[in-house]
């Protein structure tokens with residue numbers, strides 16, 4: 245729907261337009277205080293104190309007894325082959341059969357791959373690290389016992405151990421990076437572990453694949469339990485505008501039907517409290533509702549469902565603009581070409597109530613980029629991470645028709661001739677934002693001290709957890725999938741927090757000083773956590789403590805919350821009905837028949853869907869042979885699938901110069 249006069253056909257995909265990546269400084273951005281992250285009811289794991297994150301030796305020793313039997317993993321060459329995890333208690337002899345001990349320090353280095361990145365920290369921090377080191381030392385000791393009982397390296401366990409090896413040219417382990425977003429950081433990380441980069445996008449013998457664009461082949465050839473693959477195949481449930489809207493609506497419906505305890509009810513977020521009122525324009529009744537309710541006292545913002553960087557966005561303020569939008573939408577719907585070839589139709593759009601009174605920083609509009617990390621999908625281990633604030637260059641004027649004062653995206657700001665001169669002022673660290681709000685608003689607005697790291701952080705975490713729970717039962721999961729999702733929040737002048745959207749493939753550029761501080765730490769901890777959680781899942785080790793957890797805060801621990809069942813030697817991951825924030829509605833998962841030998845891994849990994857949004861985008865069947873008829877009967881087809889999402893279904897090359905599907909700011 246090329247609705248905007250200047251934009252023409254909206255972009256389905258876009259190339260990574262940013263300047264070449266600055267050399268990544270392999271420096272952890274440090275540990276940000278998040279005092280507000282601590283108190284949240286299960287399953288939102290408030291992990292405020294380090295003590296809470298790092299259980300004592302006794303607790304860890306429990307996990308040390310949960311190691312797999314030798315030969316437990318039967319590797320599959322294709323995900324559609326039968327893949328068996330045999331898990332069970334080890335025999336005593338396994339636990340006791342110690343191998344000669346390696347250096348404790350070396351072990352710590354192995355478990356915390358970017359330990360050396362912290363060497364530039366101040367001495368007080370070093371003190372803290374020293375005591376943490378000694379704790380890690382104890383943990384490492386216990387883990388060594390586990391290690392002694394493990395089978396030879398044949399899977400993800402090797403991801404950690406192989407970090408110690410000297411590179412063996414041409415023999416791997418290999419990693420593949422598709423695209424340029426964050427490439428040098430990811431590459432440095434992997435090379436520091438002794439892995440070798442392959443440029444062969446079809447290489448199946450990789451340990452890690454990090455692609456900007458999702459490609460069906462990647463998911464079909466994925467070897468569960470042996471590889472790490474960036475992006476959940478159907479993350480569009482969160483990361484397209486229509487996907488997120490549909491998921492939140494469906495979740496709201498489910499919650500409204502659930503019999504919740506009054507105390508639980510009070511804690512459950514309501515969509516309208518954090519998500520600006522939004523309408524889909526690709527559904528006739530819905531857009532009609534919008535056209536009817538529109539009046540000129542309010543501004544609306546119209547966005548394509550799956551574009552980023554502010555592309556194709558425009559504001560709607562007048563009846564004339566609404567009439568033009570109405571006519572354009574109708575003409576697309578009536579166009580015989582699009583009727584015959586709906587895949588040619590422009591991307592579907594939403595209109596969203598424009599937050600007209602944003603909080604301003606020195607007169608400029610801003611939004612906050614934070615991260616939702618799904619480090620492990622089997623079980624879910626989901627984290628929150630701080631990012632940074634993005635400011636416009638020009639002063640905010642709600643009546644201005646210049647979009648650069650309304651859209652805070654870096655991509656839009658880069659178009660300003662003064663950008664190169666003033667770019668450092670367009671990205672603030674969260675500490676800077678916190679100081680500013682303390683200084684300017686704490687007294688006048690009666691805010692608690694460090695509002696950014698207390699109230700605001702907690703609200704972002706609650707909203708993210710709510711969104712995750714909304715799609716949890718529908719995400720396609722396998723052990724080894726992981727995802728980093730960029731979440732954009734707007735604060736209004738009343739300090740109300742709004743979620744604007746979530747993004748796949750978030751921008752990982754480091755073209756500003758603040759980004760150099762923040763981004764490498766985010767990427768490296770993402771990889772550390774993905775490796776550690778996958779390894780622990782594979783070997784039935786307790787997830788906590790997470791030795792590589794630094795800046796990220798655990799939001800959801802599926803190990804303790806979700807239900808695991810083992811059937812016929814096959815570990816399945818069954819999920820209770822949606823909202824785990826309402827214990828009263830949780831039901832045991834229905835019994836499942838033992839899988840037959842032809843069971844497709846992706847089918848096994850398919851969630852047990854208890855009900856699906858009528859508006860939900862149809863899920864992409866990623867496994868050959870899985871016909872549309874095998875879809876859950878509760879799922880209804882979407883009235884329209886946006887262009888970019890259909891693009892995802894195509895088999896596309898993921899060469900190093902692949903275009904960016906996600907959001908490079």
Ligand SMILES: Nc1ncnc2c1ncn2[C@@H]1O[C@H](COP(=O)(O)OP(=O)(O)OP(=O)(O)O)[C@@H](O)[C@H]1O
Nearest residue numbers: 551552553554555597598599651652653745907909
């Ligand atoms: N409802 C809203 N009210 C006020 N401002 C908004 C609203 N929605 C979006 N914006 C502004 O427009 C910008 C772009 O919107 P949005 O992030 O939804 O689009 P995008 O094209 O996906 O951008 P991104 O590059 O962040 O992925 C936001 O960063 C924000 O500054």
Ligand SMILES: [Mg+2]
Nearest residue numbers: 552745747907
């Ligand atoms: Mg976006």
Ligand SMILES: [Mg+2]
Nearest residue numbers: 732744745747
């Ligand atoms: Mg955005």
